[in-house]
Structures are given as structure tokens and as C-alpha cells.
Amino acid sequence: MIRVLADTFSWGTFPDAIRFIIDHPGLLWHKSVQHLELSGAAIGIALLLALPLGIVLGHLGRGSFVAISVSNLGRALPSLVLIAFALLVSQHFFVNNMLALVVLGVPPILTNAYFGIEGVDRNIVEAARGMGMSGRDILWRIEFPLALPLIIAGIRIAAVFIIATATIAAIAGGGGLGDIIVNQATYRLAGVVGASLVVSLIAFGVAFLLTLTRKLLTRSYVSAD
Amino acid sequence: MSAFAVLAQQPVIPDFGTGSKCETENHTFCAGWVADHWSDTLQPALLQHIKLAVIAVAIGFVLAFAAALVAYRYRRADQPIGLLSDFLYTIPSLALFQLLVPLTGLTVTTVEVALVSYTLLILYRNILEGLKGVPADVREAARGMGLSRLQSLVRVELPLAVPSIMAGVRIATVSTISIATIAAFVIPEGLGRPIYIGITQDIFKTEIIAAGGLAILLALAADALLVMLGRALTPWRNA
Numbered sequence: 001m002i003r004v005l006a007d008t009f010s011w012g013t014f015p016d017a018i019r020f021i022i023d024h025p026g027l028l029w030h031k032s033v034q035h036l037e038l039s040g041a042a043i044g045i046a047l048l049l050a051l052p053l054g055i056v057l058g059h060l061g062r063g064s065f066v067a068i069s070v071s072n073l074g075r076a077l078p079s080l081v082l083i084a085f086a087l088l089v090s091q092h093f094f095v096n097n098m099l100a101l102v103v104l105g106v107p108p109i110l111t112n113a114y115f116g117i118e119g120v121d122r123n124i125v126e127a128a129r130g131m132g133m134s135g136r137d138i139l140w141r142i143e144f145p146l147a148l149p150l151i152i153a154g155i156r157i158a159a160v161f162i163i164a165t166a167t168i169a170a171i172a173g174g175g176g177l178g179d180i181i182v183n184q185a186t187y188r189l190a191g192v193v194g195a196s197l198v199v200s201l202i203a204f205g206v207a208f209l210l211t212l213t214r215k216l217l218t219r220s221y222v223s224a225d
Numbered sequence: 226m227s228a229f230a231v232l233a234q235q236p237v238i239p240d241f242g243t244g245s246k247c248e249t250e251n252h253t254f255c256a257g258w259v260a261d262h263w264s265d266t267l268q269p270a271l272l273q274h275i276k277l278a279v280i281a282v283a284i285g286f287v288l289a290f291a292a293a294l295v296a297y298r299y300r301r302a303d304q305p306i307g308l309l310s311d312f313l314y315t316i317p318s319l320a321l322f323q324l325l326v327p328l329t330g331l332t333v334t335t336v337e338v339a340l341v342s343y344t345l346l347i348l349y350r351n352i353l354e355g356l357k358g359v360p361a362d363v364r365e366a367a368r369g370m371g372l373s374r375l376q377s378l379v380r381v382e383l384p385l386a387v388p389s390i391m392a393g394v395r396i397a398t399v400s401t402i403s404i405a406t407i408a409a410f411v412i413p414e415g416l417g418r419p420i421y422i423g424i425t426q427d428i429f430k431t432e433i434i435a436a437g438g439l440a441i442l443l444a445l446a447a448d449a450l451l452v453m454l455g456r457a458l459t460p461w462r463n464a
Contacts (some may be wrong), residue, residue, distance in 0.1 A: 013327035044338035078403035079318075081437035084420050087428055088253070092395065164317030168407065171424055181323055182410065193327060196320035207315050 016190035017197060024191075028177075028198055033203065035176030039166045042098050042157055046105030051151070052169045054113025060149070067114035074107025079165040083172050093173030104165055107157035112154025116147030140198070145218075152214040156207055163203045177202075248431065263460040266419055271439055274415040277405045279449075282398050284346030289333055289393075293352035303353065304457045312348035318343070318387055326411065327375040343404055344397040351393025352417075355386030390395075390464070391455035402444040416440045 037219060057063040060188075086100035120143045128142045170178025178194035180187050187195070247255035259267065292310075298301040316324070321339045329335040359382045367377040409417030416436050423432035456462075 010327060016331075044416065070342050072399075072448065074405065075399045076441055078406040078417075078440050078444070080406040080409070080417050080420055081440050084424050084433045084437055087424060088430055088433065091428070152403075156316070160315055166411075167319045171421065178319065181319055189327065192323050196317075196323040199320045200316045200324070203317055203320075204312075206293050 013189055013193055017193035018191045020194035031177045035166055035199045039163045042101030042162050046102045049115055050106040050109035054110040055117055058117025067111050071107045071111035083169055087172050097169040097174040102164045104160050105147040108157040112150045116150030117143045118148045149214055151217050156210040158207050160203055165197050249253055253430050254434050258431045259435045270416045270419055276414055278401045279417045281340035281401050287341045289345050289348035293349050295357045296353055310349050313342040318404050331411055335411055338399050338461045347397045353390050355389030359385045387459050395451045395462040398447050399444045
């Protein structure tokens with residue numbers, strides 16, 4: 001929060017920021033790894049919780065109210081508030097931040113999985129049933145592949161949210177690239193902007209990888225993409 | 226007795242001023258603190274927060290509306306506009322705020338530019354999808370009745386797109402209220418400010434719960450208001 005007055009605001013900060021990145025590869029690498037550990041753990045747990053639930057509810061066609069409410073409520077929970085509230089529950093600095101990030105990641109994954117599966121054309125499902133497929137076969141061989149683009153889109157939204165919020169978690173002892181971003185007194189504006197560039201690149205990289213995954217997994221049957 | 230001896234008889238634990246027992250011991254929630262600091266901390270922060278969000282959604286709506294109309298008329302523009310807003314949406318909010326600081330300083334402008342960029346993707350997509358969702362035969366009928374392209378857009382296509390547009394405005398507003406808490410990292414405004422102070426000053430629970438609760442309530446209240454506005458704008462759907 002403390003702003004060093006000597007820092008001037010100008011375009012010149014961007015070359016300085018690039019120089020900061022080039023001069024501090026070790027620091028940025030260390031903070032990036034921390035950032036990815038926290039984000040990765042949170043995305044993993046959010047997937048374990050939300051994906052099976054969303055898929056099963058979508059398959060049964062039940063709980064649309066739950067899926068919609070979770071998504072609306074999830075959006076109304078500001079990330080900073082989640083980080084702050086998690087601090088009240090646990091002051092173990094990895095656990096509290098991961099808890100907040102999991103809560104943030106569940107809604108998009110759950111909602112997209114639910115509506116992806118539930119939204120599969122009922123005629124196709126009926127046809128599969130007519131061909132004698134069991135409920136389990138219909139889920140895994142018809143509904144899941146057709147819902148995959150939406151499911152991965154949900155994971156992508158969650159991952160981008162979580163990586164962004166892991167930055168904010170630095171003020172609650174989360175470590176990661178946010179440590180540099182919230183500490184201008186030590187790293188100067190060049191460091192703050194440099195770390196912001198790195199965290200943006202990480203977010204783009206993860207989003208890009210997930211989009212690529214979606215395209216590779218669905219190219220055999222989704223022609224218009 | 227020397228002056229030092231007198232000093233030594235004073236309590237060694239620092240004096241926390243006029244705070245009540247609840248506040249000095251940092252209990253979960255001290256209603257007294259909220260009552261005492263509503264007018265000097267919470268209320269100003271709430272009003273600043275509303276102002277930040279309203280300005281951002283209003284500017285974002287005008288820009289997204291214009292972009293959506295262009296993309297609706299010239300379909301080829303859809304992909305570049307979509308990619309640009311998608312790109313902006315992926316940048317982490319705290320990073321985007323900081324990346325703007327060298328250009329616009331620690332000002333409200335920095336915050337508003339960032340908030341507006343986040344509304345663009347949601348609003349643009351919903352406005353465009355709403356317009357595209359108007360059935361072709363409805364458009365044909367409007368042209369057949371002798372409406373010009375502009376008349377058809379204003380009197381037929383836009384009203385039919387209202388539900389989708391309002392859905393976008395709801396999502397954009399709630400997200401903006403949420404992201405505006407991050408503004409506190411750049412300017413001392415909005416509900417993020419008391420939350421930030423609550424976290425960084427020994428995790429003062431009351432302030433975190435009060436300000437965080439207000440932010441959530443504000444988002445839910447804004448959402449409910451927009452649902453009602455959407456119903457009022459589309460009376461034909463309630464029949």
C-alpha cells in the first residue's frame with residue numbers, strides 16, 4: 001500500500017519492468033512456482049468437488065436450482081472478501097488461501113458441468129436409449145463427450161479466476177507473485193509492473209492450454225469451431 | 226519517587242484507546258464498532274463502491290453496445306472484437322490495475338479503465354447474442370411491414386434482445402462490484418479499503434466481516450434490482 005513517491009508514472013516504467021524480469025529470474029521463478037502450487041492445489045480440489053457433482057446432477061436432470069444459485073452466489077462473493085473471510089476460519093497461510101480459492105473455483109466448474117450435460121439434445125439421448133444403451137453408457141459415451149466443450153470452458157474460467165485471486169492472496173500470507181505486486185516499497189514500480197506482466201502471462205498460458213485441450217479433445221466431432 | 230518509577234507503574238500493554246473489550250480482544254463481531262464507525266468508515270466506503278461500479282457498468286455498456294451493433298451489422302468484426310475482450314478478461318485484476326498505474330497513476334481513472342475492460346466481454350457477448358437470437362422471420366415481418374433497418378432494430382430487434390442484454394448487465398454489475406474491492410490496492414476507496422485494513426492490521430475480524438458482508442449484500446441487492454428492472458422493461462413476457 002505504501003507508494004514510493006520517487007516512482008514516476010510513465011511509459012518508461014515498462015522497459016524498467018522488463019529489465020526487472022531479466023535481472024531477477026530466480027526471484028520470479030520462485031514466486032511463480034509458489035503461485036502455481038497454490039493455484040494448482042485449489043483447482044485440483046475444486047475439480048474433485050464440483051465436477052462429479054455437476055455431471056451427476058446434470059445426468060439426473062435434477063438440481064438446476066442448486067446449479068443456478070451456486071453460480072449466482074459465487075459471482076456475488078468478491079475474491080478479496082473470500083480471502084479475508086478465509087483468514088477468520090484458518091490462519092494457516094496455505095490452507096486459508098486455498099480454501100478461499102476452492103470456493104471461488106467451484107461455481108463455474110459445477111454450473112458448466114451441469115448445464116453441459118443437461119443441455120445435451122434429448123433426442124440424441126432418447127436415440128441412445130432406444131439403441132439399448134444403459135444410463136452409465138449414455139452418460140460416458142454420449143452426454144460427457146458432447147458436454148466436454150462447456151465443461152472445459154468452465155474449468156478455464158475457474159483456473160483464470162483462481163490464478164488472478166492467488167495474486168491477491170499475498171496480503172493474507174499466500175506468497176506467489178502477489179508478494180512482489182503488493183510490496184512496492186521493496187520492489188519499486190518496475191518490480192510491481194514486472195510481476196504483473198508475469199502473472200498475466202501465466203493466466204494467458206493456462207487459458208491457452210485449456211482452449212487447446214478442448215480443441216484437441218473435441219475436434220473429431222465438433223466441426224464448427 | 227522518580228518519574229521513571231511512576232512510568233513503570235503504568236500498564237506495559239499498550240493503551241488501545243477507547244475501544245471496547247470486544248474490540249481490543251478482537252472478538253468475532255463487535256456491533257458497537259460497526260455502530261461507531263458506520264458514518265466515518267463503512268458508509269463512505271459503500272457509497273464510493275456504488276459510484277465506482279455504476280460508472281464502470283455505464284461506460285462499459287455504452288462501449289459494448291456500440292461494439293455489438295458494429296459486429297451485428299458487419300459480422301466480420303465479431304471475431305477481432307471478441308478476441309480483444311476475451312484477452313482483456315484473462316488479465317488478473319490486480320495485475321491489470323498495476324499495469325495501468327504507470328500510465329494513469331494512482332487515480333480513479335486507473336480503476337475505472339480496469340473495471341470497464343472487465344465488463345466489456347460479458348456485455349458485448351450478451352448484447353450480440355440477444356440481437357442474433359431474434360428469429361429471422363420476425364425480422365422479415367418487420368421489413369415486410371415497411372420498417373426501415375433502423376426502425377426494425379430499435380422497435381423490434383432490440384426489445385426482443387432485452388432479456389439477454391439484461392442478463393449481461395446483471396453479470397457485469399455483480400462482477401464489477403466484486404472486482405471493485407481490488408481497487409483498494411490502488412486508491413483508498415470502496416469497500417475493499419476497510420477489508421484491506423482489516424487484513425493487514427492484525428486481522429481485525431469485525432471490520433472484515435462488516436465490510437465484506439456489505440460487499441456481498443450490495444452485489445445481491447444490485448442483482449435483485451436488475452431482475453426487477455428487466456421485468457419492468459419486458460412487460461409482454463410477464464403475461
